[in-house]
Amino acid sequence: PQGTTVAKFAELIGVPPNDVIKRLFMLGQVLTLTQSMGDDLVELIADDMGRKVRVVSPEEEYAVVYHDKDEDLKPRPPVVTVMGHVDHGKTSLLDAIRDTGVAAGEAGGITQHIGASVVEIDGKQITFIDTPGHEAFTAMRARGAQVTDVIVLVVAADDGVMPQTVEAINHAKAAEVPIVVAVNKIDKPGANPDRVRQELVEYGVIPEEWGGTNMFVEVSAKQRLHIDDVLETIILQADVLELKANPDAEASGFVIEANLDKGRGPVATVLVQRGTLHPGDIVVAGTSYGRVRALVNPLGKHVDEAYPADPVEILGLNSVPVAGDEFRVFDDERDARKLAEERALRARLAEQETKSHVSLDDLFSRI
Numbered sequence: 001p002q003g004t005t006v007a008k009f010a011e012l013i014g015v016p017p018n019d020v021i022k023r024l025f026m027l028g029q030v031l032t033l034t035q036s037m038g039d040d041l042v043e044l045i046a047d048d049m050g051r052k053v054r055v056v057s058p059e060e061e062y063a064v065v066y067h068d069k070d071e072d073l074k075p076r077p078p079v080v081t082v083m084g085h086v087d088h089g090k091t092s093l094l095d096a097i098r099d100t101g102v103a104a105g106e107a108g109g110i111t112q113h114i115g116a117s118v119v120e121i122d123g124k125q126i127t128f129i130d131t132p133g134h135e136a137f138t139a140m141r142a143r144g145a146q147v148t149d150v151i152v153l154v155v156a157a158d159d160g161v162m163p164q165t166v167e168a169i170n171h172a173k174a175a176e177v178p179i180v181v182a183v184n185k186i187d188k189p190g191a192n193p194d195r196v197r198q199e200l201v202e203y204g205v206i207p208e209e210w211g212g213t214n215m216f217v218e219v220s221a222k223q224r225l226h227i228d229d230v231l232e233t234i235i236l237q238a239d240v241l242e243l244k245a246n247p248d249a250e251a252s253g254f255v256i257e258a259n260l261d262k263g264r265g266p267v268a269t270v271l272v273q274r275g276t277l278h279p280g281d282i283v284v285a286g287t288s289y290g291r292v293r294a295l296v297n298p299l300g301k302h303v304d305e306a307y308p309a310d311p312v313e314i315l316g317l318n319s320v321p322v323a324g325d326e327f328r329v330f331d332d333e334r335d336a337r338k339l340a341e342e343r344a345l346r347a348r349l350a351e352q353e354t355k356s357h358v359s360l361d362d363l364f365s366r367i
């Protein structure tokens with residue numbers, strides 16, 4: 001259910017638009033020039049008019065395969081996503097981590113902005129992504145797991161393994177991302193860290209000291225206990241992965257969050273995964289595109305570049321993309337526009353289709 005407008009289709013196959021409209025009408029489809037035909041309809045009518053047509057999706061037309069030579073790969077910072085059941089202390093742990101960074105007086109940024117923040121420990125950057133624990137945000141957690149190198153699973157020692165703890169484990173396994181467990185709230189009277197260990201074993205998360213592969217740290221985010229240990233463990237886990245990326249390429253990555261800002265227009269927070277992003281670059285993110293007017297780092301500062309593992313806000317897009325959308329830099333603004341617009345068209349058609357199904361269902365339910 002994708003495609004092109006009736007007018008464009010007629011032009012493409014070189015027949016008068018009215019002939020197309022007539023054919024469509026005979027098939028019971030009442031469409032005007034500016035309305036869209038789905039791919040199946042395009043192929044059907046073309047065939048009917050003696051033209052052989054193969055519909056190429058914009059994804060196919062603009063497909064890319066990234067390939068980097070070993071010598072182009074440079075070490076990059078880890079991206080760490082904090083996951084766990086609601087209220088187990090994910091945001092508190094990140095607050096504690098950021099404070100530790102500030103207290104340690106390291107150069108660089110320690111802050112939080114929307115979902116992403118950057119901490120610098122002994123001159124080494126770690127990018128953190130916070131996720132909500134509420135059950136409604138499954139999709140956000142799944143995406144969080146996909147863009148990350150390490151998952152810090154926060155489990156409250158007084159509450160133990162809960163539904164979203166298990167969900168997070170499943171996301172981590174699906175994305176093949178290592179889990180570091182932070183057993184939190186050990187300051188609480190009912191805290192039982194060993195019970196947490198035992199419960200996690202049932203889900204295949206086994207402490208190293210029990211012969212497994214998962215590193216565990218017992219912490220209190222609230223009382224700032226063992227926060228250094230968490231950081232050390234994360235760095236240890238990340239070092240094993242020997243993370244690398246090519247910084248000398250056109251940038252690409254994912255949208256972490258996006259919104260419409262009253263003063264600044266569409267703002268997308270992206271995570272750069274490959275290449276270096278600059279102001280002036282032409283970017284496509286999902287169904288949005290535009291020339292980067294400014295890049296804003298998590299400290300709120302305008303920057304001239306964003307490297308692999310950097311979270312950065314992009315200003316200058318023509319619309320608000322969706323979290324989870326891929327972004328990519330294009331050489332040619334026309335290509336960028338074409339890809340974004342065709343995606344938008346297809347998204348609209350898919351939505352229309354869903355709506356018409358809904359109304360049909362409604363109709364039947366009333367009979």
Ligand code: GTP
Nearest residue numbers: 086087088089090091092132133134185220221222
């Ligand atoms: P969601 O984002 O809603 O999933 O919650 P969260 O996991 O980010 O939890 P958050 O950090 O908001 O903490 C939830 C509550 O637990 C708050 O009232 C915190 O003060 C409290 N809390 C967090 N860590 C600790 C801890 O180590 N000890 C104690 N006693 N309370 C804590």
Ligand code: MG
Nearest residue numbers: 090091131132
């Ligand atoms: Mg939180």
